[in-house]
Amino acid sequence: MSRSTPSAGCDEAVLIAAAREARRQAHAPYSGFSVGAVVQARSGKLYTGCNIENASFGLTVCAERVALFKALSEGERQFQAVVIATDATTPTPPCGACRQVLWEFCGDIRIISAGPQGKTAEWSLAALLPAAFDDRNLAATTPSSPEPD
Template sequence: MEDRELIERAREAHQTAHVPYSEYPVGAALETADGSVYTGCNIENANYSNSLHAEGVAVAHAIHDGQTEFVRVAVSSAKRDGVTPCGRCRQTFAEFCDEDFVVLCDEGDGIAEYTLGELLPNTITEDMLD
C-alpha cells in the first residue's frame, strides 16, 4: 500500500470520531506485516482520562484479530496539521514495534515521516522490567 493510500484510510477513520469536547477528530490506519490495515478514531469522554486515542483503537482492533506485527501507522486530523501520536500511543507502539516502525503524519499537501525511535527515544521496554 502506498503512503498516500494509508493516509487516506486515516482520513476516512477520523470521519467517525466522537469529539464533542475538543472538536479535534483524529484517525489512524495501522498496517500489519501481512498487509492488513486496521483503523481507529478518537473517542472522547467527559472524563478526559477515559478517552480513547485513534492509534490505541487501531492497535486494539488489530490485537483482537490476533495481529501483533506492525509495519507502520498513518495519523491524520481533520485539520491535517501533521499531528503525531502522543506519548501514551508511542509507548503502546513500543510494546509491539521496534525503533524503525514508521509513523506517517498527514500535513495536508504532504506527509511527514518519522520512526518510532525518533519520536520516542530511550523508551521503556520489557527488558527494563526485569
C-alpha cells in the first residue's frame, strides 16, 4: 500500500509504525522471517512494502525493494529515508542486493531498522555499502583488445 498523502516531516515513530504495518502483509512461508519496509520520498509520500517469498528462492523479493519499486513506479526519484521492521532481536540492515538497488536509486540514504521491543539502529547507506558499484564505475571502462601473441 502506498500512502498518497504527503507526510513531510514524518517523525521516526510514524515511519516505524508504517513499516510494522507493512510487515503484516509479508508472505514468508519458507523462512518465517517477515519484513516490512517504508520508503519516504522527498515529496513526503510514504511507500510501503513487504517481503514476498517464492518456492524458487531466487525469485523472492525483499520488502525494501518492493517499497522502492512502488515509489519509482509512481514517479518518485528522490528519497530521504528507508525504514525496516522485523521481529529479529537485533535490528536488521538490508541484504546486499537491497543495498545495491537502494544505492542506485537513493544514494547515501538514511536507513533505520526497528525490532519488536522498540530497539532501533540507524546507518547511512554508504556505511553499509563501502566502495559501492555505480555508474561511475561504468564510465571508466575502455574497450579491451586481445593481447599480442
